[in-house]
Amino acid sequence: MQLWLGSWLAGLKAGAYAVDADGAIVAVNHEAETLLARSADDLLGRDAHDLLHRDGNGMPVPRSQCSMMEAFMSRRTRQEDLGHFERGDGTLLTMSWLATPLRISADEMGALVVFHEHEGAEPSQQEPALSMELLSELERLALLAETTTQLTSTLDVDEALDRLVGLVVPLLADWAVVDLISDNDEVWRTVVAHEEGGRLVRRKDLEGAMPPIPQVSPQPLSRALRGAGSTLATPATYQGAPDSGIAVEQARLFDVTHMHTALIAPIRGLREVLGALTLGRSDRPEPFTSADIPLLEDIARRAGLALDNARLFQRQRKVAETMQRHLLPQMPPVPGLEMAARYLPAPHASQVGGDWYDAFYLADRSLALVIGDVVGHDLDAAAEMAQLRNILRAYAWTHQEPPSIVVGHVDEAIPHISEVELATMIFGRLETDATGQWTLRWTNAGHPPPLLVTYDGQSRYLTDGHGLLLGTHVSIPREDATVVLPPQSTLVLYTDGLIESPGRSLDDGLERLRRNAASLARRPLEGFTDLVMERARPDDNDDDVALLVVRVPPKDGPPT
Missing domain, CATH: 3.60.40.10 (PPM-type phosphatase domain)
Known part of the structure; x- marks a missing residue:
């Protein structure tokens, strides 16, 4: 665990350390050692709050009043412009920080803390402010950690889909569409959801049975349902003569939802393609770009593992129910x-x-x-x-x-x-x-x-x-x-x-x-x-x- 965390933290251009579920430091990068004037040996295994967290006068901060501990306990991402850590020499480091949940093992959630010296501080060597690129990466990690936690904690397919939609709408998209492939290779548009007035609304009129998967269509959803890869789509993608029944339904989807861009990725299980996940934007003006595809694929990959487990569990239940009826x-x-x-x-x-x-x-x-x-x-x-x-x-x-x-x-x-x-x-x-x-x-x-x-x-x-x-x-x-x-x-x-x-x-x-x-x-x-x-x-x-x-x-x- 420490090896992969340490390797990842080394790439961050700011001080960073990770803590386990008990708040003990399990990984730290070189920038953090420099800023804190402490070696990794002095940091690893120590309680981060007791060792580092101080108020503006250098006094220990009660856990109940510590905003970083509040973020850690609530498993939420939080950023503050002004905070204080105690250096190894007893002086105070005035810094800005961001804390976000981080999955450090299969069954343990911890947190990642990234910090840099405050721009108004006097010391001669100042680190640059947290970049938007770094913030975006931390938010991505937080979303993926939360996706893993939410989807792996249920064995009910419908509940897993509800959680998946709630994670991506409205954070990433205005619309979420899930098409699933049944055991009989039939496609069912299982979820079409949109945010309206601060709540998720299901569009039942757009859900239901779908035409069969074409074997040679180059259209994005058809490719995703065959497991061929993720694609960016727009209304223009489905203009012109349709090459399949699925293309007709996709043209209708774009027309009704007014999506101007959408990302479509396959949902893969361990042995087969389970369906496709579509994220669309209609209300917000910023279009999706190809740079957003890796995040969508990470989410779809986690959704695939969760749905695979849930389907296997449901199959076992069905076998058991059949056995029960006979017994x-x-x-x-x-x-x-x-x-x-x-x-x-x-x-x-x-x-x-x-x-x-x-x-x-x-x-x-x-x-x-x-x-x-x-x-x-x-x-x-x-x-x-x-x-x-x-x-x-x-x-x-x-x-x-x-x-x-x-x-x-x-x-x-x-x-x-x-x-x-x-x-x-x-x-x-x-x-x-x-x-x-x-x-x-x-x-x-x-x-x-x-x-x-x-x-x-x-x-x-x-x-x-x-x-x-x-x-x-x-x-x-x-x-x-x-x-x-x-x-x-x-x-x-x-x-x-x-x-x-x-x-x-x-x-x-x-x-x-x-x-x-x-x-x-x-x-x-x-x-x-x-x-x-x-x-x-x-x-x-x-x-x-x-x-x-x-x-x-x-x-x-x-x-x-």
Whole structure:
């Protein structure tokens, strides 16, 4: 890090040093050593504020009152004409300075400070004022650092594009246009944005599907979408007979936006061209020139890496969502019985995990209800969950035995025919008799207890039938429990992501779920399920959630 920073600072025609995120000097150039009368060895590793920053009387400046520290902490570029540094010999250097954010490593932001001796100072050797060329270079570095920070901190394509547009409009351009190439090689004009009254406005009428990319067109956007390079364009570029559908759309874009010049650069990912970025000027009179192309290409390069990562993440999510749809079952139709289920993935994991629900008919036409949780919330946990679910289904169908016996068989089998290490589960049989009375018989293998909510809003947890979780290799007989479900009552089966929170006890989570479910006792089942998920799930939850809700019919409801 120090090598490349030192090499870059050596080219600056003013004193300069760089500091890390803690404010310690990590690089310094020769001009700074001369102006400060300090060697690099005396500067490197020292806290810049404590060592150098002084007021006009030579006294230390409190950090809370130091304008350079304010710029450093807020990560903003700031320039002042008059400031003071303490030299190595104890005298004061009266100087002008500029501080700007600087990315010094992949995951660390620091700052660059450039300074020169103040023009009114007395010492015989004075450095020239900061040139416009140098200021432009510092502003460029600040913009690129901010672009990297903003775009690499999101994996959402739309958010990345919004941030990209906000960085370049109105700082560099009046208009920003992003054309993206889909996985099917179709072009979509994804963003057309313009500043109006101090805010960004999307021109939806200019966005949408674009014609295909021509293979031989020399026009700027067509070249950029083929990855052929960056180009300067004007309205005259697209006058005359169009050579492609894209040329027609570009002529329309210039006509509607009144852009007098535009820069167009390809957005490249690691393996392919992702699209093109266009910056246009219409309100400000200064036209873009070819000298602006390197900055645009630097921005487009960073945008390409960010969009590449975001697209890869979205593809992974899509694969996971497809896997989830196949793993989580559809509810079987049961006359008179209402059922609803929800699955919500962990916020920072794949779209599948180890939590699952299941409902299926058994050989004797009773209904199996299952809620379970395999340790983990990633694709491995999802695969193990699928193994456990299939083992349970096979045993439940072939063994017409109480739930405790079936789960005991499953527990004995999983070490030998699956990769499941630890899991919790509730397995129950729900059946009705000739009078329309519904009875649940279940066993609980280390899982949070079911919640029963009656039509009049009374609620209680069904804590019987509790035993060890699966995978402990301890052979202890499991127990069954039985409960008659009152007419119009609601049975709630859930996983621990609905009740657990790092900042609260498990009892708090259980009480929160109970109270919210009770308050919703007479809501239609779909609304009941959605609101329970919304209200009971802790805001700081970091686990996936499965929820299975069953409501029995009124006493005179239809028989099965």
